[in-house]
Amino acid sequence: MKQLITIISPILIVLFMISSCQMGQKNRKAKKTKQKKERVIPPVFVGDSAYAFVVDQVNFGPRVPGTAAHKECASWLSSKLEDYGGEVVIQNFKTRTYDNVARNGKNIIASFNKEAGERILLMAHWDTRPFADHDDNLENLHTPIDGANDGGSGVGVLLEVARQIGIKSPKVGIDIVLFDLEDWGPPHEMQITYDEEYWGLGSQYWSQNPHEYGYSAAYGILLDMVGASNVEFRREYHSDREARFVVDLVWNTAYDLGYRNVFIDEPGGQITDDHYFVNKYARIPSIDIIHLDPNSKNRSFFDQWHTVDDNIEHIDKQSLQMVGEVLMTVIYNE
Numbered sequence: 549m550k551q552l553i554t555i556i557s558p559i560l561i562v563l564f565m566i567s568s569c570q571m572g573q574k575n576r577k578a579k580k581t582k583q584k585k586e587r588v589i590p591p592v593f594v595g596d597s598a599y600a601f602v603v604d605q606v607n608f609g610p611r612v613p614g615t616a617a618h619k620e621c622a623s624w625l626s627s628k629l630e631d632y633g634g635e636v637v638i639q640n641f642k643t644r645t646y647d648n649v650a651r652n653g654k655n656i657i658a659s660f661n662k663e664a665g666e667r668i669l670l671m672a673h674w675d676t677r678p679f680a681d682h683d684d685n686l687e688n689l690h691t692p693i694d695g696a697n698d699g700g701s702g703v704g705v706l707l708e709v710a711r712q713i714g715i716k717s718p719k720v721g722i723d724i725v726l727f728d729l730e731d732w733g734p735p736h737e738m739q740i741t742y743d744e745e746y747w748g749l750g751s752q753y754w755s756q757n758p759h760e761y762g763y764s765a766a767y768g769i770l771l772d773m774v775g776a777s778n779v780e781f782r783r784e785y786h787s788d789r790e791a792r793f794v795v796d797l798v799w800n801t802a803y804d805l806g807y808r809n810v811f812i813d814e815p816g817g818q819i820t821d822d823h824y825f826v827n828k829y830a831r832i833p834s835i836d837i838i839h840l841d842p843n844s845k846n847r848s849f850f851d852q853w854h855t856v857d858d859n860i861e862h863i864d865k866q867s868l869q870m871v872g873e874v875l876m877t878v879i880y881n882e
Contacts, residue, residue, distance in 0.1 A: 590880035591712040595869030601628075602696055602704035602775065602868070605674075606860050610692035611699070612678045613651055613729055622654050625674060625726060628707055632714035634658030634724065641753045646734040646746040653728035655750050657759045660713050664721035668879055669768035669832060670709065671822055672702030673730030673750065681735040682846055682854035689735070694859045697839075697850060699731065701775030701863060705872050712876065720882040723765065727751045727822050736854075744820040751822035755829035767794045768834030769878075770823040771871065776850040779867040782816030782840045786824050791833035798835065801881075802874045810870055816840040817848050837871065 604624070609617035622638070630636050639655040656674065676695030680688045694700070706724050713722060727750035734746055745752070768791075774781075787795050802811035816838075823834040839850050846853040852862050 588718075588880045590718075590876040591716050593712060593869065593872035593876045594708060595865045595872060597711065598704045598708040598868040598872055599863060599865045600704075601707040602700045602863055603860055605700045605703060606694050606696050610678070610694060611674060611676045612692050613653055613675055613732070615692075618675065621674070622656065625656050625703070625707075629656070629658035629710055629724065632658075632707075632710040634660055634710060634714075635662060637759045639754060639757075639759055641728075641750070641757070643729060643749045643753060645729070645732045645749070646738070646743075651729065651732070653750050653753070655728055655754050655759075656726040657754075658710060658724045659721065660710070660723075661717050661721040664719065666882065667721040667723055667765040668882060669765040669826070669834065670706055670722060670724045670875070670879075671751070671768060671770040671826070671834070672706050672726055672772065673699050673728070673748075673822060674703050674726040675699060675728050675731055675750070677731045677854055677858075679735055680854060680856045681737070683856055685856075688856045691856055693854065693856055695731075696860045696863050697773050697775045697858050698853060699772075701773060701868060702771030705771055705774060705868055705875065708868075708872055709875060709879075718880045718882065720766075720879065722879060723763075725754060725759075727754065730822055744824070747820055748822045748825050751825045752829065755825045758830065763830075765832050766882075767791060768823065768826055768832050769794065769798065769875065770821060770826075770834060770836045770838075771875075772821055772836060773839040773850060773853070774837060774871045775863040775867050776839055776852075777862065777864040777867065779810060779839050779850075779864065779870075780841050781811050781837050782814055784816045784821075784836045784838060784840065785818035786820075786827065787835035788815070790827040791835050794833055794835045798837065798874060798878060801877050802870075805870075805873055805877065807870050807874065811874070 608621040729749035823836045852858040
């Protein structure tokens with residue numbers, strides 16, 4: 549009997565091991581299947597709605613700080629964000645532009661799902677360039693621009709995101725920050741020496757003086773110039789260096805949605821945009837989804853950049869749609 553047990557025991561052990569392996573494989577397969585099924589389908593982002601929000605902004609005229617259009621648009625943006633359930637804070641600040649003139653700005657912050665512990669920061673700038681310094685027509689060089697794409701497109705997408713959050717909240721908290729005085733850097737003919745601090749004045753102020761003491765977020769995503777036709781987004785240098793995991797998350801999400809030809813997996817330029825200062829001062833890992841086309845005539849930006857042609861005629865609803873879908877899928881799957 550002892551010998552029989554000795555003989556059978558290894559057999560039982562082998563059978564047990566085989567059974568355990570099979571069960572383990574089944575459990576892993578079941579787990580993968582379960583994870584796949586649990587992926588959250590976000591509310592449907594409506595590109596037409598985002599486009600309408602861009603139109604509404606442009607209808608105010610150039611949103612240059614200190615003008616009536618700027619003041620009226622600020623009130624409209626605040627009202628819209630409140631309508632969609634955001635707790636809105638207007639951060640008034642004073643700063644100096646490159647010409648040493650003191651100017652007043654307004655950062656507009658809307659918080660959703662305040663009780664959530666984990667928070668995601670979404671950003672765009674809402675002011676517009678006070679002069680068309682890259683226009684081919686010399687008579688337009690001192691003309692304020694509509695900023696349909698440069699400013700308006702990112703805000704339009706975020707307003708539609710806010711509208712959808714008001715209908716169905718994601719599990720994480722969302723803070724939307726619309727920065728002011730991003731685009732009052734020196735005109736092209738004066739940019740003999742480069743000073744990054746001349747740009748992104750609103751984001752510099754907010755990053756060093758957040759709307760809530762000790763504010764932080766898991767990561768941030770900035771939208772800038774996302775509405776042109778044939779839009780292309782590349783991995784911006786500071787984004788990849790400071791927040792590569794966020795770039796990977798966004799780009800992989802875009803690939804899953806079929807937008808591999810839009811979110812291109814190759815290095816982009818080095819852009820001093822609002823995310824740069826959020827990384828530098830607020831220490832929130834942040835990326836920039838920004839149109840970067842090496843074939844463009846305007847320093848890799850879209851062709852109408854800083855010209856009077858940055859108007860609603862050059863906004864593509866499909867570009868807004870793609871960016872909105874990617875952003876919604878990211879935040880609703882956190």
